[in-house]
Amino acid sequence: MKKTFSILLMLVLFLALPTVAGAEKNKWKAESYNFSGVHKVIVTDIEINAPDIYGYIPVPFAQKIVEMALRQAFEKYQIQMTTTDGLNHENETIQPGPLTVKPTVHALGKWSEQKEAYYETRTVYKKVVVKHRNHKDTIVNVPIDETIYHPARTVWHAVANLEFIVSSADGEKVYMAMDDRERVEDSDTSGMLSRICNDLAEELSHN
Numbered sequence: 001m002k003k004t005f006s007i008l009l010m011l012v013l014f015l016a017l018p019t020v021a022g023a024e025k026n027k028w029k030a031e032s033y034n035f036s037g038v039h040k041v042i043v044t045d046i047e048i049n050a051p052d053i054y055g056y057i058p059v060p061f062a063q064k065i066v067e068m069a070l071r072q073a074f075e076k077y078q079i080q081m082t083t084t085d086g087l088n089h090e091n092e093t094i095q096p097g098p099l100t101v102k103p104t105v106h107a108l109g110k111w112s113e114q115k116e117a118y119y120e121t122r123t124v125y126k127k128v129v130v131k132h133r134n135h136k137d138t139i140v141n142v143p144i145d146e147t148i149y150h151p152a153r154t155v156w157h158a159v160a161n162l163e164f165i166v167s168s169a170d171g172e173k174v175y176m177a178m179d180d181r182e183r184v185e186d187s188d189t190s191g192m193l194s195r196i197c198n199d200l201a202e203e204l205s206h207n
Helices: 002-015 062-076 084-089 190-203
Strands: 024-029 040-043 080-083 099-115 118-131 137-150 153-167 173-184
Touching: 024 190, 040 062, 062 080, 062 099, 062 190, 080 084, 099 173, 153 190, 173 190
Parallel strands: 040 080, 040 099
Antiparallel strands: 024 173, 099 153, 118 137, 153 173
């Protein structure tokens, strides 16, 4: 009873954690569960949410892309991955033993912001040759202020925010993670998604 209450309390605290823009990861892992014996996982239907980001453009076919990234990550750590959709088509039943992974995509896409044109003044050093009467020249660095014009431009932000809740065969929560990543001056989410899924597979492959 005390163990169940502790896990429920941890779940409440975990879901209450704020999502921070940038590279931010919050996770919880059950110390009592033997992750080194995990050789198979079942991934449930991937839930897709829309973030509250102005001008957000989601990645097309996000469910399939996330499923593929997870499958590649688990294969890397020699963990067999099955989806609940695949079980339904194969008329299989979920056997005791595998972990169940519930992924939720809170963001997987890009958004842009407009940077206005501006001028920047900065100091640069230029070499100047100073001639002397003894015919010996001296080279000195002279500070000079330069004004540089930066034109208006569009800045892209790639965002990937995924949540994973992992349960054992008896329904106990054994691992939870919220992984939120962002790359400025980029619109490709594939690298961030791959690292997020690899981190999950690694966590589930050992204690």
